[in-house]
Amino acid sequence: MRQTLGVTADKCPHAIAGPSPATDPAPTTPAGPAAVIPTPRHRLPVLGDLLSVDPAKPVQKEMRMAAELGPIFERKIVGQRLVVVSGVELVSEVNDESTWAKSLGQPIRKLRGIAEDGLFTAFNNEPNWAKAHNILAPGFSQSALRSYHGSMLRALDGLRSAWDSAAATGDPVDVSRDMNRLTLDVIGLAGFGYDFGSFTKSAGAEPAERPEDTGAEPAERPVSEDPFVTAMSRALAHINRTSNDLPFVRKLFGRKAAAQHEADIALMRSVVDDVIAERSRQPGGHDDLLDLMLGTVDPASGESLDPVNIRNQVLTFLVAGNETTAGTLGFALYYLAQHPEIAAAARAEIDAVAPGDGPLSFDQIGKLRYLRRVVDETLRLWPAAPGYFRKVRKDTMLGGRYPMPLGSWVFVLLPQLHRDPVWGNDTESFDPDRFLPDQVRKRPRDAYRPFGTGPRSCIGRQFALHEAVLTLAELLRRYEFTGDPTYTLDIQEAVTLKPRGFTLLVRSR
Numbered sequence: 202m203r204q205t206l207g208v209t210a211d212k213c214p215h216a217i218a219g220p221s222p223a224t225d226p227a228p229t230t231p232a233g234p235a236a237v238i239p240t241p242r243h244r245l246p247v248l249g250d251l252l253s254v255d256p257a258k259p260v261q262k263e264m265r266m267a268a269e270l271g272p273i274f275e276r277k278i279v280g281q282r283l284v285v286v287s288g289v290e291l292v293s294e295v296n297d298e299s300t301w302a303k304s305l306g307q308p309i310r311k312l313r314g315i316a317e318d319g320l321f322t323a324f325n326n327e328p329n330w331a332k333a334h335n336i337l338a339p340g341f342s343q344s345a346l347r348s349y350h351g352s353m354l355r356a357l358d359g360l361r362s363a364w365d366s367a368a369a370t371g372d373p374v375d376v377s378r379d380m381n382r383l384t385l386d387v388i389g390l391a392g393f394g395y396d397f398g399s400f401t402k403s404a405g406a407e408p409a410e411r412p413e414d415t416g417a418e419p420a421e422r423p424v425s426e427d428p429f430v431t432a433m434s435r436a437l438a439h440i441n442r443t444s445n446d447l448p449f450v451r452k453l454f455g456r457k458a459a460a461q462h463e464a465d466i467a468l469m470r471s472v473v474d475d476v477i478a479e480r481s482r483q484p485g486g487h488d489d490l491l492d493l494m495l496g497t498v499d500p501a502s503g504e505s506l507d508p509v510n511i512r513n514q515v516l517t518f519l520v521a522g523n524e525t526t527a528g529t530l531g532f533a534l535y536y537l538a539q540h541p542e543i544a545a546a547a548r549a550e551i552d553a554v555a556p557g558d559g560p561l562s563f564d565q566i567g568k569l570r571y572l573r574r575v576v577d578e579t580l581r582l583w584p585a586a587p588g589y590f591r592k593v594r595k596d597t598m599l600g601g602r603y604p605m606p607l608g609s610w611v612f613v614l615l616p617q618l619h620r621d622p623v624w625g626n627d628t629e630s631f632d633p634d635r636f637l638p639d640q641v642r643k644r645p646r647d648a649y650r651p652f653g654t655g656p657r658s659c660i661g662r663q664f665a666l667h668e669a670v671l672t673l674a675e676l677l678r679r680y681e682f683t684g685d686p687t688y689t690l691d692i693q694e695a696v697t698l699k700p701r702g703f704t705l706l707v708r709s710r
């Protein structure tokens with residue numbers, strides 16, 4: 202496996218500072234007699250468990266099934282087998298790199314159409330994974346993050362002027378839309394020096410796909426008028442919609458949408474190629490991910506990344522670094538609005554760490570430990586990337602009793618793992634103090650995996666956490682906000698999770 206060439210993300214020297222978790226439990230259980238994995242009731246001939254699928258909210262449906270069927274269950278849809286694992290002991294086993302590895306599940310394979318062998322969608326043995334991992338890892342170190350702080354603040358200016366106007370007019374803000382605008386601007390500026398200007402180009406943005414053409418929800422709108430953003434929103438919506446459908450349905454009804462999808466990907470590639478070409482003419486001095494990719498060689502192989510792979514990495518970061526952080530911020534704002542006492546405690550911490558109203562400094566963000574726990578707890582209840590796929594490297598018995606022949610794969614269902622009994626008996630309540638160091642130490646490390654596991658875990662973890670804490674701090678210190686008391690949390694699933702239809706009324710402090 203080439204993937205062991207670089208540092209593993211879990212042992213990364215720039216791993217996030219924080220409480221040290223308890224030692225992992227032993228990853229394998231001694232083998233006993235083989236058992237049958239629980240399945241849903243009412244399995245049909247040929248169609249299998251098709252009736253158990255909720256195409257609009259597959260993750261939330263799987264959570265209900267896990268609550269009913271237990272820490273492991275199997276679904277078969279028209280012959281395709283899916284094993285869903287969510288109990289902490291079983292997850293601990295499938296996270297063991299000596300027996301299991303990352304697998305590219307269906308939605309991730311579909312993303313390959315956009316990002317090919319970019320970091321997120323590369324197969325484990327594709328040479329470009331190790332090369333890009335080694336070249337890009339320094340781009341996520343503490344010192345690199347420090348240099349992105351200014352770009353994050355610049356992107357936040359756009360959000361602040363939009364919320365200032367809303368505060369003046371009394372209009373509610375659409376939280377998910379604004380968080381998407383912000384995170385796109387952040388990754389564009391910090392990663393590639395590209396300004397999407399989402400808050401200035403946003404007026405009158407068209408729906409991502411006309412609902413009557415494609416079945417898209419009217420709510421799926423691109424966050425700005427930028428043609429790249431329109432193409433990306435539409436391409437992701439297409440991937441989401443076609444991830445769970447049946448091939449013959451797609452063939453019959455999906456020709457027009459497939460042609461549009463190809464055109465969208467072509468447009469995204471050409472925009473990114475232009476950005477790279479322009480930077481290649483004036484390389485250096487930007488201190489961002491693009492400079493790193495254009496100007497560094499992989500210390501292990503002595504090779505640099507080829508231009509097509511650089512394009513794949515840029516597309517990867519725009520996709521992987523945008524929706525996930527935006528969803529997390531949306532959920533965090535939802536919980537802060539629900540719990541004024543938690544918002545007040547966070548504000549008190551911010552005021553103590555950063556009196557006055559100048560922009561927060563990089564070092565001040567690391568001192569906001571309570572607010573960081575708010576983000577941790579948000580990622581527990583609603584991990585924006587709701588799971589990851591693992592495949593077995595050799596015949597094994599999962600949990601000592603479920604046979605997993607070589608090549609079998611499972612899906613780790615994170616929101617349910619994060620509600621495992623090790624979290625206590627009030628797992629639905631929002632309680633940031635679950636992440637106090639002594640509480641963290643009491644739990645197995647594998648009880649909490651919002652950023653995945655092993656060498657293929659999230660390279661952008663610290664970037665995302667810094668961005669999330671900074672954004673929430675800037676919003677909390679500038680605005681009081683109240684949610685609509687009639688709103689009940691509605692979670693939109695589109696590869697990632699985010700609150701849908703959630704608005705806030707904001708008032709300047």
Ligand code: HEM
Pocket residue numbers: 303309320321322334388517518521522523525526529584585586588589590650651652653654656657658659660661662664665666
């Ligand atoms: C709260 C925000 C985020 C969450 C919850 C999150 C979650 C994850 C998860 C669960 C994985 C592993 C997927 C798998 O095993 O298949 C992953 C991988 C990845 N993430 Fe993130 N992510 C976040 C933010 C970011 C950001 C901001 C970036 C970039 C700036 C990023 C870039 C990546 C990349 C490139 C990978 C693939 C790493 C590899 O395989 O080498 N993510 N992320």
